[in-house]
Amino acid sequence: xxxxPDAQILRIAETYKLLGDPTxxxxxxxxxxxxxxxxDIARLTGASPSLVSHNLRLLRAARLVRGERRTRQVFYETAxxxxxxxxxxxIDHTAEEQS
Amino acid sequence: xxxxPDAQILRIAETYKLLGDPTxxxxxxxxxxxxxxxxDIARLTGASPSLVSHNLRLLRAARLVRGERRTRQVFYETAxxxxxxxxxxxIDHTAEEQS
DNA sequence: GAATTACATGAATATATGTTCATATATTAG
DNA sequence: CTAATATATGAACATATATTCATGTAATTC
Numbered sequence: 702x703x704x705x706p707d708a709q710i711l712r713i714a715e716t717y718k719l720l721g722d723p724t725x726x727x728x729x730x731x732x733x734x735x736x737x738x739x740x741d742i743a744r745l746t747g748a749s750p751s752l753v754s755h756n757l758r759l760l761r762a763a764r765l766v767r768g769e770r771r772t773r774q775v776f777y778e779t780a781x782x783x784x785x786x787x788x789x790x791x792i793d794h795t796a797e798e799q800s
Numbered sequence: 801x802x803x804x805p806d807a808q809i810l811r812i813a814e815t816y817k818l819l820g821d822p823t824x825x826x827x828x829x830x831x832x833x834x835x836x837x838x839x840d841i842a843r844l845t846g847a848s849p850s851l852v853s854h855n856l857r858l859l860r861a862a863r864l865v866r867g868e869r870r871t872r873q874v875f876y877e878t879a880x881x882x883x884x885x886x887x888x889x890x891i892d893h894t895a896e897e898q899s
Numbered sequence: 900g901a902a903t904t905a906c907a908t909g910a911a912t913a914t915a916t917g918t919t920c921a922t923a924t925a926t927t928a929g
Numbered sequence: 930c931t932a933a934t935a936t937a938t939g940a941a942c943a944t945a946t947a948t949t950c951a952t953g954t955a956a957t958t959c
Binding site for chain 2: 946947948949950951955956957
């Protein structure tokens with residue numbers, strides 16, 4: 702009823718904005734089922750490694766993914782269950798649409 | 801596991817992109833608890849009526865809100881339960897954060 | 900019909916954003 | 930130390946986006 706605090710609105714908007722780009726969405730989806738290396742994300746999504754890296758930085762800063770180095774490669778995965786739920790929910794929801 | 805169809809990715813990204821702007825988020829939040837007139841949304845959110853109208857058009861096109869004219873005013877509300885869930889979920893989730 | 904209220908629309912603009920290309924850093928192998 | 934692989938970073942640029950201002954339309958009141 703009473704409007705949300707401005708800081709909270711901005712936090713939510715920033716999160717959604719990150720999800721609002723197809724390239725980043727594909728990257729996130731690629732990280733849904735366990736850790737994946739940056740190069741593999743690039744191959745899976747069709748985006749250049751540089752672009753993937755740029756976007757992973759943004760996703761990392763927003764705590765949507767977490768990265769861990771294993772010798773040469775860096776493996777990324779979705780940060781927590783809430784984010785996974787968010788993504789699987791909207792996937793399921795849009796799968797049923799025809800409009 | 802197999803990547804999502806491109807059309808679905810684009811649909812989801814488009815939806816999230818709309819939610820990724822603070823002004824539109826405030827407008828949507830204002831529509832969460834029943835129909836509200838455009839002018840009232842403007843007052844509640846602090847945005848100009850013109851800006852509210854522009855954004856309502858986008859939200860309407862994406863079927864995030866529905867509008868109905870009652871004599872002079874046009875009342876908007878969130879389109880369905882799924883969208884309300886989405887919003888209340890993330891509100892609850894971000895309310896607990898401190899980072 | 901003229902005036903008023905409430906909303907919608909179009910053009911214009913300043914700013915933000917996604918992407919590429921070139922280059923840097925880190926880790927391992929010879 | 931040199932070479933090679935994997936990722937990160939910075940600058941540059943073209944495009945997209947949010948916002949404003951001016952104007953248009955729709956419904957009502959006098």
